[in-house]
Amino acid sequence: MDETKSRGNGGRGGDIILECCPAVWDFRNLQHHMNAKRGGHGASKNQIGSRGVDKVVQVPVGTVIHLVEGEVPSFVENISFKGLDPWDIPGTLEVSPSESDYMTTTFSPNSTNERETIDVDGSSSVVRKVERLALVQKTMRSSSTGLCTQSPCFSKELSGVDNEEFVSHSEDGEYEGKIIETHDGTSEEVGEEMEEEEKIKYNVAELTELGQKVIVARGGGGGQGNVSLGKAYKTNKRAKNVHHTNTASDIERLDDEDESSLSSGFPGSKSLLVLELKSIADVGFVGMPNAGKSTLLGAISKAKPTVGDYAFTTLRPSLGNLNYDDFFSVTVADIPGIIKGAHENRGLGHAFLRHIERTKVLAYVVDLVAALDGRKGIPPWEQLRDLVLELEFHQDGLSDRPSLIVANKIDENGAEDVYEELKRRVQGISIFPVCAVLEEGVPELKAGLRLLVDGRESQRLKLDRIILD
Ligand SMILES: Nc1nc2c(ncn2[C@@H]2O[C@H](COP(=O)(O)OP(=O)(O)OP(=O)(O)O)[C@@H](O)[C@H]2O)c(=O)[nH]1
Numbered sequence: 001m002d003e004t005k006s007r008g009n010g011g012r013g014g015d016i017i018l019e020c021c022p023a024v025w026d027f028r029n030l031q032h033h034m035n036a037k038r039g040g041h042g043a044s045k046n047q048i049g050s051r052g053v054d055k056v057v058q059v060p061v062g063t064v065i066h067l068v069e070g071e072v073p074s075f076v077e078n079i080s081f082k083g084l085d086p087w088d089i090p091g092t093l094e095v096s097p098s099e100s101d102y103m104t105t106t107f108s109p110n111s112t113n114e115r116e117t118i119d120v121d122g123s124s125s126v127v128r129k130v131e132r133l134a135l136v137q138k139t140m141r142s143s144s145t146g147l148c149t150q151s152p153c154f155s156k157e158l159s160g161v162d163n164e165e166f167v168s169h170s171e172d173g174e175y176e177g178k179i180i181e182t183h184d185g186t187s188e189e190v191g192e193e194m195e196e197e198e199k200i201k202y203n204v205a206e207l208t209e210l211g212q213k214v215i216v217a218r219g220g221g222g223g224q225g226n227v228s229l230g231k232a233y234k235t236n237k238r239a240k241n242v243h244h245t246n247t248a249s250d251i252e253r254l255d256d257e258d259e260s261s262l263s264s265g266f267p268g269s270k271s272l273l274v275l276e277l278k279s280i281a282d283v284g285f286v287g288m289p290n291a292g293k294s295t296l297l298g299a300i301s302k303a304k305p306t307v308g309d310y311a312f313t314t315l316r317p318s319l320g321n322l323n324y325d326d327f328f329s330v331t332v333a334d335i336p337g338i339i340k341g342a343h344e345n346r347g348l349g350h351a352f353l354r355h356i357e358r359t360k361v362l363a364y365v366v367d368l369v370a371a372l373d374g375r376k377g378i379p380p381w382e383q384l385r386d387l388v389l390e391l392e393f394h395q396d397g398l399s400d401r402p403s404l405i406v407a408n409k410i411d412e413n414g415a416e417d418v419y420e421e422l423k424r425r426v427q428g429i430s431i432f433p434v435c436a437v438l439e440e441g442v443p444e445l446k447a448g449l450r451l452l453v454d455g456r457e458s459q460r461l462k463l464d465r466i467i468l469d
Pocket residue numbers: 287288289290291292293294295296306307308309310311312313314315335336337338408409410411412434435436437438
């Protein structure tokens with residue numbers, strides 16, 4: 001028997017897997033078109049080809065998958081959501097958006113899509129692909145009951161922004177469209193066939209937990225080698241020998257069938273997805289207990305959080321909406337007070353720190369007078385150092401997000417001097433003096449938050465820019 005005739009089956013193609021990774025904050029590094037590796041060729045002596053390597057793509061916490069085309073993704077492992085805060089349970093904050101909202105923000109399927117062809121030469125392997133990923137980044141509007149509604153249609157927000165034409169090259173052709181910078185600095189592609197309506201299955205999966213994995217396209221089965229196909233192969237051969245009356249074209253057809261039955265595997269699946277990053281809030285107020293975060297949230301928005309003059313009044317985040325004159329709006333979460341050792345779960349630290357993971361911008365709220373006049377607190381620059389450390393101990397890079405500082409209680413005696421010292425000690429970031437109870441400094445703070453939320457500024461609080469004693 002010659003070597004070709006004893007080949008084993010082709011290996012199975014790899015899967016395309018999305019993995020939830022807290023160190024990833026947005027979709028900027030995602031390719032729009034992905035393939036997993038094909039399986040290996042079957043080898044001589046009936047050896048099965050190796051399985052194709054999976055394509056594992058890291059996506060941020062809060063990634064919601066909407067399915068335009070293809071099979072519903074499946075989780076690689078089941079995560080139990082039992083006992084989780086409603087904030088953290090996938091789907092509880094979600095209400096399906098109205099279809100019309102989405103139709104205009106995503107693009108229709110690429111008509112040139114084709115499945116990757118199956119390999120030749122006795123062995124087979126299959127490559128599958130995610131055809132395109134439409135990347136949409138939005139913040140969901142949530143109420144304090146945990147109910148969430150969709151933000152307004154993006155198309156309204158797209159007008160008058162810079163467009164950049166692009167051509168995306170894929171193995172099955174070119175796709176022409178536009179990258180559109182939205183007001184919040186995120187990008188969207190809008191295809192030529194955008195007006196065409198399409199059926200999207202919303203919210204088929206949501207990645208909220210570190211390490212969660214979901215298969216969005218499955219590898220195909222390897223083609224059968226000629227050893228497994230011996231029977232069919234022989235039958236065909238016999239047909240050619242027995243029917244001497246076959247015409248030349250009949251024989252050619254039978255030869256083709258031989259060839260294709262030896263080389264074809266099962267095609268893998270392909271999917272067209274829209275990924276959405278669902279932050280719980282645009283802005284998270286982060287500070288020590290009693291810094292005035294809840295008071296500030298009430299002053300800056302219409303939220304009515306509980307305010308008390310004792311630490312840990314806030315036990316779960318409150319949400320508020322900042323509305324601007326031009327109908328722009330920003331969601332703000334008042335995260336319960338973070339104390340030193342929070343990363344070791346002191347003062348319910350883990351639960352509180354976890355909420356920070358799903359906010360885009362941080363507003364560090366410090367109490368200017370915490371250490372004045374014999375009070376037991378610590379100076380604001382030390383509050384800031386401790387906050388950054390707690391965030392970083394909880395999760396590497398957690399503090400590495402657009403941020404500003406709110407210097408609260410500026411109305412108190414001696415607060416002005418501390419504020420001046422704070423400006424000397426903390427560099428590279430905007431500091432807003434505020435009196436939350438009297439709502440002073442609020443308009444300036446709102447303007448500063450907007451700059452960060454829509455991406456026009458991106459300053460961060462860095463430990464090496466804080467001067468300590
Ligand atoms: N003088 C003064 N007091 C303030 C100001 N803002 C808040 N306070 C007071 O500070 C205390 C704590 O305020 P909260 O808003 O509950 O503080 P918090 O940071 O939400 O506290 P936690 O819930 O423990 O995280 C309350 O007594 C407020 O009245 C301010 O601008 N000036």
